[in-house]
Amino acid sequence: MxxxxxxxxxxxxxxxxxxxxxxxxxxxxxxxxxxxxxxxxMPKDKATIVVFSGDFDRLIAAFIIASGAAAMGTEVNLFFTFWGLHALRKARTFRNKTLPEKMLSAMLPVGPGGTSKMNMLGIGPKFFQYIMKQRNVETLDDLMETAKDLEVRLVACQMSMGIMGISEDELMEGISFGGVAAYLGDACESRVTLFI
Amino acid sequence: MATQQLDCKGLNCPMPIVKISKAIKKIGAGDRLEVEASDPAFQADVEAWSKKTGHALVEFTDGEVKRAVIEKAA
Incomplete structure (x- = not known):
């Protein structure tokens, strides 16, 4: 019943x-x-950060957050787009490039740029590097190495590589390549998303 | 129960927790990590780190050199 x-x-x-x-x-x-x-x-234990800026100070912030999150057991993805791509750039090549691409390659920086404030025609980064060394703060290169060591995934945006005329062989080793869907796929699963 | 020493004196954010996260992988469950650090943010950071990762912060002593004892979770 x-x-x-x-x-x-x-x-x-x-x-x-x-x-x-x-x-x-x-x-x-x-x-x-x-x-x-x-x-x-449900969001996973992931952090996804867009690194749009190539400014020295913003890159330090991005890599400190990335290393800290990775040390706390969070899976971290850093997406480098536009000016942020230059931080991953290790070389400048002109081979197999169109004239506008060659011009961009000559003009755009290899490695991190100046500071977002108090750049003082490029003195800014050197000044801050000096203070950071005095205070025993990790250099940007060390922070990037630490992040890679902690398995932070570095992804270069292929569309902006195309716009900036940057080829894969100009970027540092051990990075991945992707587009907006790759970023969104990670971002939608992340508890932390930042745009730096 | 073994206790491993870890010297993080002179290191700044985020290196103490980076070093702790590496060191904790090398010890067994129930073993302890005794960390000494001078980073001013160390207390807040190590507390947040242990809460997030689940490894217990069993002792903390403040001072010029801060001392934290972390017990690795099973």
Whole structure:
């Protein structure tokens, strides 16, 4: 015999609940399916950071956050786009490039740029590097090495590489390449997303 | 229960937690890591690190040189 239980829901409405084993089993199955689909939508322990700027100071912030997050067990993805790409650049090549690309290659920096404030025609980064050394703060190169060592994933945006005329062989080793979908795929699963 | 020493004196953010995260991988569950650091943010950082990673911060002594004892979780 099936029991009909009348429950008073906090909202005030009264609802009849079918307590036959079949009905309960069906409810459990529905709930399990809902939990499974919610689990997929839950953010993972991931941090995804867009590095748009190539400024020395902003890069330091990006790599400190990335290394810290990785040290706390978080999976970190850094997406380098536009000016941020120059931070990954190790060489300048002109081979197999069109004239505008060659011009860009000649004009754009290799490695981190100046500071976002108090750059003072390039004295800024040297000044801050000096102070950082005095205070025993890791250099940007060391921070980048630390991040790589902690398996922070560095991804270069291929579209902006195209715009900037940067070829894969100009960038440092051990990086991945991707586009906006790769970034969004990671960002949608992340608890922390930043744009630096 | 073994205790491993880790010297982070003179290191700045984020290096103490980077070093701790590397060192903790090398010890066994239940073993302890005794860390000495001078980074002014060390207390806040090591507390947040242990809360996030689940390894217990069993002792903390403040001072010019701060001392933290972390026990590796199972």
């Amino acid at each position: 099936a029991l009909k239980v009348i429950e008073t829901v906090p909202g005030g409405e009264t609802e009849g609940t079918d307590t036959t084993p079949e009905a309960l089993l069906a409810r459990i199955q529905t709930l399990e399916a809902e939990v499974a689909s919610l689990k997929q939508e």
